[in-house]
Amino acid sequence: MISLDHTFSALADPTRRAILARLALGEATVMELAQPFEMTQPAVSRHLKVLEGAGLIARRIDGSKRPCRLAPNAIAEIDQWLAILREALSKNYDQLDQVLATKPSGKRKDAP
């Protein structure tokens, strides 16, 4: 099972997010992915390793090429975790709504 630590930290890097965005258009090899970046091939290889370790991409073997594609597992796991926050946020919002509805002129401690 993939850890959220790895997944979120993989997504924290702009190069890696750009790689994922490129893969959203379809499979690509390491060189194809490296080409648009001002970065050496080994650097891209390491980013791909991070993305793979995070469960965000998968690779297959095609001769001497290693085409990459998006993998679904990590995204699903992230979504699941974010659901907790989303639910809490919508609940808080409802509560605030209620407070504003029931005490439209109540004191606010945080007012200046």
Place this chain on the structure above:
Amino acid sequence: MISLDHTFSALADPTRRAILARLALGEATVMELAQPFEMTQPAVSRHLKVLEGAGLIARRIDGSKRPCRLAPNAIAEIDQWLAILREALSKNYDQLDQVLATKPSGKRKDAP
């Protein structure tokens, strides 16, 4: 506007995710948040600063206390970005479905 770099990197830390999970239950002060962790108060203060900088929490002033609560902006932004990947994944899945449906005995380059 908040950067995805900051938001994802804030979420990559398990202590910070635990803090967010606690805040999902409702507002809490710095000391309340620090208490369950084997960590000093300054360490928690810094985590909160990171979460605030990432747009994941907001703080208000209540005397000498600084109660924290979840903030919605960053989550919304993350969701928006992840939508790109989600869409691509579902598209790829559909394509795979089609491929399997139309050529059930086609050659596969990646077969051993």
Place this chain on the structure above:
DNA sequence: TTGTTATATAATATATTAGTTATATAGTGA
């Protein structure tokens, strides 16, 4: 087999991060 292409790994330098302790600041309450 030899040269070339595609990719991975190792060694290394630098930057960033997360924690610590010590200290500063500001509100609280006697």
Place this chain on the structure above:
DNA sequence: TCACTATATAACTAATATATTATATAACAA
């Protein structure tokens, strides 16, 4: 005012991350 509580900041250390160059490995093409 004085002691106490709540929080923030600074200085420092240790661990981690990212990039580079050099090199290894494996497939391909002549």
